[in-house]
Amino acid sequence: MFFSRTLLKRHSVLPGFDLALGFTLLYVSLLVLVPLSAAFLKTFTMTWDAFVVAVASPRVVASYRLTFGASLAAALLNTVFGLIVAWVLVRYEFPFKRLVDALVDLPFALPTAVAGIALTAIYAQNGWIGSLLPFKVSFTPFGVFIALVFIGLPFVVRTVQPVLEDVNHELEEAAATLGANRWQTFRHVVFPVVMPSLLTGFALAFARALGEYGSVIFIAGNMPMVSEITPLLIITKLEQYDYQGATAIAVVMLVISFVLLLLINALQTWARKRQGGV
Amino acid sequence: MRKTHKTAARRHALLALPALWLAAALPAPAWAADAPQTLLNVSYDVSREFYKQFNTAFIAHWKKTTGQDVTLNQSHGGSSAQARSVVEGLEADVITMNQANDIDILFDRAKLVPQDWAKRLPNNSAPSTSVSVILVRKGNPKNIRDWSDLGRPGVSVIIPNPKTSGNGRYTYLAAWGAAIQNGVNPDAAKALVRRIFTNVPVLDGGGRGATTSFAQRQLGDALVTFESEVPLIKREFGDSYEVVYPSRTILAENPVSVVDKVVDKKGTRKVAEAYLNYLYSEEGQEIAAKLHLRPRSAKVQARYAKDFPKVETFTVDQVFGGWKKAQADHFADGANYDQIVASIKR
Amino acid sequence: MSTPSSALPLPATAAGQTPRQIRSATTEPAWVRWSLIAVALAFLSLFLFVPLATVFFEAFKKGWDVYLAAITEPDALSAVKLTLIAAAISVPMNLVFGVAAAWTIAKFDFRGKNVLLTLIDLPFSVSPVISGLIYVLVFGLQGWFGETLRDHDVKIIFAVPGIVLATVFVTFPFVARELIPLMQAQGQEQEEAARVLGANGWQIFWRVTLPNVKWALLYGVILCNARAMGEFGAVSVVSGHVRGYTNTMPLHIEILYNEYQFAAAFAVASLLASLALVTLVLKYIVEQRVKAQKRVAGERH
Numbered sequence: 001m002f003f004s005r006t007l008l009k010r011h012s013v014l015p016g017f018d019l020a021l022g023f024t025l026l027y028v029s030l031l032v033l034v035p036l037s038a039a040f041l042k043t044f045t046m047t048w049d050a051f052v053v054a055v056a057s058p059r060v061v062a063s064y065r066l067t068f069g070a071s072l073a074a075a076l077l078n079t080v081f082g083l084i085v086a087w088v089l090v091r092y093e094f095p096f097k098r099l100v101d102a103l104v105d106l107p108f109a110l111p112t113a114v115a116g117i118a119l120t121a122i123y124a125q126n127g128w129i130g131s132l133l134p135f136k137v138s139f140t141p142f143g144v145f146i147a148l149v150f151i152g153l154p155f156v157v158r159t160v161q162p163v164l165e166d167v168n169h170e171l172e173e174a175a176a177t178l179g180a181n182r183w184q185t186f187r188h189v190v191f192p193v194v195m196p197s198l199l200t201g202f203a204l205a206f207a208r209a210l211g212e213y214g215s216v217i218f219i220a221g222n223m224p225m226v227s228e229i230t231p232l233l234i235i236t237k238l239e240q241y242d243y244q245g246a247t248a249i250a251v252v253m254l255v256i257s258f259v260l261l262l263l264i265n266a267l268q269t270w271a272r273k274r275q276g277g278v
Numbered sequence: 279m280r281k282t283h284k285t286a287a288r289r290h291a292l293l294a295l296p297a298l299w300l301a302a303a304l305p306a307p308a309w310a311a312d313a314p315q316t317l318l319n320v321s322y323d324v325s326r327e328f329y330k331q332f333n334t335a336f337i338a339h340w341k342k343t344t345g346q347d348v349t350l351n352q353s354h355g356g357s358s359a360q361a362r363s364v365v366e367g368l369e370a371d372v373i374t375m376n377q378a379n380d381i382d383i384l385f386d387r388a389k390l391v392p393q394d395w396a397k398r399l400p401n402n403s404a405p406s407t408s409v410s411v412i413l414v415r416k417g418n419p420k421n422i423r424d425w426s427d428l429g430r431p432g433v434s435v436i437i438p439n440p441k442t443s444g445n446g447r448y449t450y451l452a453a454w455g456a457a458i459q460n461g462v463n464p465d466a467a468k469a470l471v472r473r474i475f476t477n478v479p480v481l482d483g484g485g486r487g488a489t490t491s492f493a494q495r496q497l498g499d500a501l502v503t504f505e506s507e508v509p510l511i512k513r514e515f516g517d518s519y520e521v522v523y524p525s526r527t528i529l530a531e532n533p534v535s536v537v538d539k540v541v542d543k544k545g546t547r548k549v550a551e552a553y554l555n556y557l558y559s560e561e562g563q564e565i566a567a568k569l570h571l572r573p574r575s576a577k578v579q580a581r582y583a584k585d586f587p588k589v590e591t592f593t594v595d596q597v598f599g600g601w602k603k604a605q606a607d608h609f610a611d612g613a614n615y616d617q618i619v620a621s622i623k624r
Numbered sequence: 625m626s627t628p629s630s631a632l633p634l635p636a637t638a639a640g641q642t643p644r645q646i647r648s649a650t651t652e653p654a655w656v657r658w659s660l661i662a663v664a665l666a667f668l669s670l671f672l673f674v675p676l677a678t679v680f681f682e683a684f685k686k687g688w689d690v691y692l693a694a695i696t697e698p699d700a701l702s703a704v705k706l707t708l709i710a711a712a713i714s715v716p717m718n719l720v721f722g723v724a725a726a727w728t729i730a731k732f733d734f735r736g737k738n739v740l741l742t743l744i745d746l747p748f749s750v751s752p753v754i755s756g757l758i759y760v761l762v763f764g765l766q767g768w769f770g771e772t773l774r775d776h777d778v779k780i781i782f783a784v785p786g787i788v789l790a791t792v793f794v795t796f797p798f799v800a801r802e803l804i805p806l807m808q809a810q811g812q813e814q815e816e817a818a819r820v821l822g823a824n825g826w827q828i829f830w831r832v833t834l835p836n837v838k839w840a841l842l843y844g845v846i847l848c849n850a851r852a853m854g855e856f857g858a859v860s861v862v863s864g865h866v867r868g869y870t871n872t873m874p875l876h877i878e879i880l881y882n883e884y885q886f887a888a889a890f891a892v893a894s895l896l897a898s899l900a901l902v903t904l905v906l907k908y909i910v911e912q913r914v915k916a917q918k919r920v921a922g923e924r925h
Binding site for chain 1: 651652653656657660661663664665667668670671672673674675676678679682721724725727728731732733734735736738740741742743744745746747748749750751752753754757758759761762766767768789792793796812815816819820824825828829847850851853854855856857861873874877878881889890893896897899900901903904905907908915
Binding site for chain 2: 765766767774865866869883
């Protein structure tokens, strides 16, 4: 009764609003909001100066650079190749296509720790691929980058695929009759249509990469100022019983994740509206 | 809206799931409160093999002397993480660490042990010790003989992260302390440690991770680890390594303690204390020596003399004024280790 | 997948050439096609297939005996059991929640809907380390309820409930996220029609809504389950690492790895990888049905 009266924008004949919303809010509060608030509350016990020291000391800043830098680079690579993979899966036929299509979701389903040890083994100096490369991959920032590409891989592909499938061929044909070659058609007709979903996929891959721990921790070198990821610093602070420092960094990451998520949702709304949706 | 029986039943079904979860929380799991003869030993990373054997021996001994059955559960992990878990509520009956610092924390943060816990058992409550040694590739191609060689340009050393690993902290203190004992002033010691850490390509979270990097991934020319780790490394990775004993090295004392608040609550004090005492018994010392931990018992030491070459050692108390001071001077935020790391340009 | 251009009326021209000509206006030349396929496959191999193959290769490196020993060892079996328990509790919980949330968000229009949506999505991008840390802050001895819990001998952190909580948190949004877009696309008309015909809430839900979304629901449950079984970071923080009792499969893999038992570690990892592959197969099947449902829903508007 309470929720219906105060929150509903228009009267609905469907029942169950109060019960469903009540349960949803209870669940979200108990399992998400209350525990998350513990992190914020712990941080608020710090003075502003102490907070700044905790989140802005050189080592922490170096870890932001690595975490954000590698996540951004990985998300960008995934955007470019994700588009190619999606294109190839939607438009072309080749042997084992269905198998490849299914395997794209592997990073979703494979546990992060397993991915971590596998990637470390492959890219180490004496690993399958590592031994073929002239430069070091495991235990360098580049290794972190590789791990993040792995876990972000499905996001772009899976966001772009449905949109690509829905692209109206008539538009492409019209462009062809007007004299455009394939590249022009792609650039001016197809690409604008998939761009919103590409952005969404990029943002999702980026957000996911920022927080990643399990797959990265094995392959990162954990060298302070060089190859330490921010989640590792949170753990390091915990190990020194610096709970406030740990929650301070956690809060910074949480706020950034939240902002990114808002952006994603706004992007998705904009994309839907642009497509003529609601 | 007419509520039918079915609706009510469905609503109860909805609530049942969280209740199921709550039900899992309430009865204490079998390894904790109910069975008074179950002990949880929270230990550090590399003590797994030792406690596997020791626990079997103790269970047999306890059964023989008291007729009681006792179950022993083990938890292993990075020493700091383990100590932290106990502070946060992991109900350890006994804690067996590789540095006194991690047990001091139990008093400082949660009063789980008394302040003078170390005095309750012989030898500072450390029934066994080990020393930091250097492991090199067979033939010692880079001719590494001492700590200063680790700081040479072109040498690559694997050391676990001192911020998260007791093994790593001991290594740092070993290099620093050896320099001091050799008559060098603190600034020069700091410079040596800085040179060493410049040569470290990867900081693993714990001793085992470091060993994997060295032995499995073939990283680095040298690995600094505890003497007790060497046989295991040779067994798992083959005989392609040599041990180098530096001129002086640090004595890593492995302190143990009952966690008073826990054993008093669970009523397991008697078994827990007997468990720790058994570490000093001849059988306990024998198992330690077999697993390459330096025993305290002179008798067992004599029997295993060939496994433990004589090397000049110093303790954290002797050179650094105790673990508390060492932690504050070197490993706290902004202390020496942080300064060293910040100054290394990569 | 792509709608064939032959849907258009074909202009009459010389014998047999028309379909190919039209197709070539909207397809790239063969060399472009095959280069793109090669690039895509190379990318996927490097980042996807090789790691997957490595897991199985390393697992069987020391032979079938070592493999079997690794997965039937008592600690490994307890880890499997704990993983299954954690998933068996968290997945249904998130399922019920996901359905309730989707019903609220998709069928009604209310103030604060976007905030709720963002809140639901939040755990998806929170670092697992933080996910574990917050529960320690609430239930740990130094946290809010720690002392009270200890006095009443209730164990949350470092015991199964803590692991379940952390797992619930990280898999929280999966079911909801799958259902919401579909239910939004399907609209409220069918439900409103049922209401008009006299159905009550539960009848509407069970007989109208649920059958329409059953494939998306299954899809969400499958993903939720895979993630629940594979979660590492968050569980590692709240676990306590007590061998035989509070180690899940991912944690057990870490233990084996730290004991230099690499083949064994990869053996257990291969179990999870196999589960992942099964998940993918199921998901692929389900996905085809979801697409069919979306198409039908789209056509209704």
